[in-house]
Amino acid sequence: GAVVSQHPSRVICKSGTSVKIECRSLDFQATTMFWYRQFPKQSLMLMATSNEGSKATYEQGVEKDKFLINHASLTLSTLTVTSAHPEDSSFYICSARLHQGFWSTEAFFGQGTRLTVV
């Protein structure tokens, strides 16, 4: 099946620094990618929808200036956590949907990135 690759899988950074997370669709083109955040023992919360060639659409309550999203090509979206704080520590996951048939549109997920801000 289609593969979505996310990098890095784990990152530790100091407060105040910025961290970039990459999400690539390896064998298909994704005009839309989704960024999720998961807190321990909680659901995946959609942060924003990344659209190739245009601005990302952010969910209510998500600071667009803090979580910068760039969808530079049909195979790459990046999420940059700017001026990271310990409360930004979380598990971030990207996703892209692929239409595989009339009644099948799966969403494929990256491996996730565990961000720890110290």
Add this chain to the structure above:
Amino acid sequence: DQQVKQNSPSLSVQEGRISILNCDYTNSMFDYFLWYKKYPAEGPTFLISISSIKDKNEDGRFTVFLNKSAKHLSLHIVPSQPGDSAVYFCAASAGETSGSRLTFGEGTQLTVNP
């Protein structure tokens, strides 16, 4: 406003028996539903999906049932295996295009005991 709810945070079953995971939704615009399996520190893995024009979809040991009038779907795993132990998420979308966002339930931790 939790539009997709999985009311059971955990479920424990014996190997070989059936596992039934439940999911309820409130948004009548949802017309496509998916189940994902997730291990800690990994991204979700797609299991099975169902469109609102169907009421059942089967793939090997996994069957998803959809009851539109009750806004309820369930995932049946039979026979259950220890390797099935994971968190299972139900997800829903309004539309099947690549730009249609998914809304996830809270997840159910399934434990299959040998």
